[in-house]
Amino acid sequence: MSTSVMSEPTVFIIDDDPAVARSLRWLIEAVKLKVELFTSAQTFLDTYEETTPGCMLLDVRIPGLSGLELQEQLAKRYAYHVPIIFVTGHGDVKMAVRAIQVGAFDFVEKPFRDQELLDKIQRAIIFDAEQRGKVAKQVEITELISTLSPREREVFDLVAEGMSNKAIAYTLELSSKTVEAHRAKVMEKLHAKSLADLVKLSMQLRVNTP
Amino acid sequence: MTHEIFLLSIVVLGWVVTMVVVAFMVLLLKHRELQQSIQADEITQRKITKRLQESEMRLKAIIESEPECVKLQARDGTVLEINPAGLRLLDAGSPGEIVGKPIYTVVAPDFVACYKENLQRVFAGESLVYEFKSITLKGRVRWMETHAVPLRHEGGDVYALLGITRDITEHKWAMDQARQHQLELARVARLSTMGEMATGLAHELNQPLAAIANFTRGCIRRLRSGEMTPAELIEPLEEVCEQAERAGEIMRHVRDFVRKSEPRIVPANINQIIRSVDKFIELETRQEGVQVTLILSDDLPQVKADAIMIEQVVCNLVRNAVEAMVESKSSLRHITITTKQGESDYVLVEVSDTGPGINRLVAGRIFDQFFTTKSEGVGMGLSISRSIMESHGGKLQVLPQSEGGATFTFSLRTHAVEYIGAERRASYH
Numbered sequence: 001m002s003t004s005v006m007s008e009p010t011v012f013i014i015d016d017d018p019a020v021a022r023s024l025r026w027l028i029e030a031v032k033l034k035v036e037l038f039t040s041a042q043t044f045l046d047t048y049e050e051t052t053p054g055c056m057l058l059d060v061r062i063p064g065l066s067g068l069e070l071q072e073q074l075a076k077r078y079a080y081h082v083p084i085i086f087v088t089g090h091g092d093v094k095m096a097v098r099a100i101q102v103g104a105f106d107f108v109e110k111p112f113r114d115q116e117l118l119d120k121i122q123r124a125i126i127f128d129a130e131q132r133g134k135v136a137k138q139v140e141i142t143e144l145i146s147t148l149s150p151r152e153r154e155v156f157d158l159v160a161e162g163m164s165n166k167a168i169a170y171t172l173e174l175s176s177k178t179v180e181a182h183r184a185k186v187m188e189k190l191h192a193k194s195l196a197d198l199v200k201l202s203m204q205l206r207v208n209t210p
Numbered sequence: 211m212t213h214e215i216f217l218l219s220i221v222v223l224g225w226v227v228t229m230v231v232v233a234f235m236v237l238l239l240k241h242r243e244l245q246q247s248i249q250a251d252e253i254t255q256r257k258i259t260k261r262l263q264e265s266e267m268r269l270k271a272i273i274e275s276e277p278e279c280v281k282l283q284a285r286d287g288t289v290l291e292i293n294p295a296g297l298r299l300l301d302a303g304s305p306g307e308i309v310g311k312p313i314y315t316v317v318a319p320d321f322v323a324c325y326k327e328n329l330q331r332v333f334a335g336e337s338l339v340y341e342f343k344s345i346t347l348k349g350r351v352r353w354m355e356t357h358a359v360p361l362r363h364e365g366g367d368v369y370a371l372l373g374i375t376r377d378i379t380e381h382k383w384a385m386d387q388a389r390q391h392q393l394e395l396a397r398v399a400r401l402s403t404m405g406e407m408a409t410g411l412a413h414e415l416n417q418p419l420a421a422i423a424n425f426t427r428g429c430i431r432r433l434r435s436g437e438m439t440p441a442e443l444i445e446p447l448e449e450v451c452e453q454a455e456r457a458g459e460i461m462r463h464v465r466d467f468v469r470k471s472e473p474r475i476v477p478a479n480i481n482q483i484i485r486s487v488d489k490f491i492e493l494e495t496r497q498e499g500v501q502v503t504l505i506l507s508d509d510l511p512q513v514k515a516d517a518i519m520i521e522q523v524v525c526n527l528v529r530n531a532v533e534a535m536v537e538s539k540s541s542l543r544h545i546t547i548t549t550k551q552g553e554s555d556y557v558l559v560e561v562s563d564t565g566p567g568i569n570r571l572v573a574g575r576i577f578d579q580f581f582t583t584k585s586e587g588v589g590m591g592l593s594i595s596r597s598i599m600e601s602h603g604g605k606l607q608v609l610p611q612s613e614g615g616a617t618f619t620f621s622l623r624t625h626a627v628e629y630i631g632a633e634r635r636a637s638y639h
Contacts, residue, residue, distance in 0.1 A: 019417070020420055020421045023421035026425055030427075030428045089413050089416060111416060111420055114424065114427035114428075114431075
């Protein structure tokens with residue numbers, strides 16, 4: 001997972017008008033971003049690797065599988081996918097609003113200024129990287145925590161709740177010494193240097209596990 | 211034996227009767243020759259004459275009571291005989307007004323040539339059904355349908371055209387109504403697609419325009435960062451050209467589409483059109499101190515026109531006149547709109563002003579698209595007006611300069627069945 005965060009972000013362009021698609025590539029490549037073109041939602045779905053970071057420029061009016069339907073499909077198939085920027089024509093704003101409501105990142109209304117579009121793309125790529133970072137972090141934490149024994153896990157949870165060793169010992173009917181030993185082990189296994197680190201880890205775990 | 215004789219005599223009698231009937235027919239058709247030939251035998255003559263008279267009376271009675279026009283015509287179009295229904299149809303008070311005179315006095319000028327041709331065909335032996343427009347002795351315009359057959363001498367020579375004619379004006383009018391109704395439907399359908407078309411068009415045009423903007427922006431960014439060689443510009447610039455051409459192609463389609471929209475031509479009162487234009491330009495003209503005079507000829511026939519389109523043309527002409535006089539700061543600001551009978555089937559409309567007139571140098575270009583002498587004009591008014599007039603089968607022209615001011619004129623064809631127009635007009639009141 002963490003390797004994908006490192007790979008080059010790609011802007012996926014899905015537009016049935018080849019000239020418009022080519023012109024967008026030409027524009028976006030000017031700011032040194034990698035671009036991939038697709039003329040339909042289906043061809044995109046057929047080749048999409050969710051591990052590739054970046055963002056997607058999606059024309060709402062593409063024929064066949066529509067922009068909104070592609071968004072639905074992606075949400076169904078993948079736990080996480082690149083953020084979608086919808087490209088709408090004049091009068092399609094309603095559609096764009098609906099897209100945002102069901103999770104699109106942003107939309108641009110044609111005709112747009114190049115800077116406006118490039119800014120949105122940059123923001124989407126940053127957002128994507130952050131999301132991927134969070135996901136990676138969560139996976140890392142989950143992996144670390146899975147190395148704890150059941151008893152250690154109990155101790156970790158109670159420590160994170162702010163209980164003292166004595167209280168934990170009382171709750172778990174253990175000796176203070178044993179609790180201390182478990183706690184040291186937890187700190188070691190979770191690479192935590194302080195109580196604060198443990199609390200943070202615990203919170204991250206809770207945030208990222210709905 | 212007597213029985214057989216009886217039967218034989220019946221058969222003979224039957225034959226005799228048949229022969230007599232046939233003889234009557236022949237005798238009837240060759241009435242005049244028979245009269246000459248029977249002079250020889252005086253005794254028979256009297257009998258035959260009597261019978262002939264009887265038969266002729268019978269035929270006359272039939273023909274005279276026939277509700278449709280029955281007439282005989284000579285090769286040169288002279289009316290030989292006509293029944294009372296025919297006289298009524300042509301608004302003739304007595305046979306003398308029609309019989310012995312050429313039929314062309316009651317055929318509309320447009321149809322004379324065609325009528326003559328049909329006549330020749332019938333005299334060449336054909337039986338025909340033809341339609342034509344007739345102008346009765348009282349000047350009413352009516353559509354007629356004639357079933358014409360040749361009448362022959364014994365030798366086979368055609369000596370007359372027997373025509374049975376009926377008035378199909380009502381029928382034709384109903385057909386026209388149906389056609390107009392269809393045109394109206396088509397127009398409504400077109401109007402409702404106009405909105406859709408405009409949206410589609412906007413989208414269509416946005417595509418190449420967006421592509422052009424993206425390609426050029428991409429070029430500008432690369433040129434600014436100094437990382438682009440001139441050779442690398444060629445490809446995106448070619449793309450830009452292609453997209454500009456694509457946009458042009460779309461516009462061409464639109465123009466074709468618009469040009470195809472046909473006027474909705476119906477009988478219209480030209481004076482009424484002028485008056486309604488006068489009403490909605492009143493505010494404008496008054497504000498600019500322009501006096502508008504209407505010289506509208508009474509009793510003009512109805513014209514074939516799309517009233518809305520003609521209003522647009524007149525409106526354009528008046529606005530042009532107002533603007534010309536305002537821009538040139540003319541002290542005398544006067545517009546005259548005239549309607550009058552033009553050549554044969556045409557009504558003329560003239561719009562003249564007291565402005566600076568049209569400069570000879572530009573006179574040849576004023577009807578061109580995007581040609582304008584006005585500071586804020588787009589140069590479409592006269593161009594559109596001219597194509598409207600062309601779609602009406604007429605012409606919009608500027609009259610040769612007389613003394614100051616400009617005069618534009620256009621003509622409209624008159625509607626064929628005027629009196630129907632009058633009836634319909636009357637029914638509104």
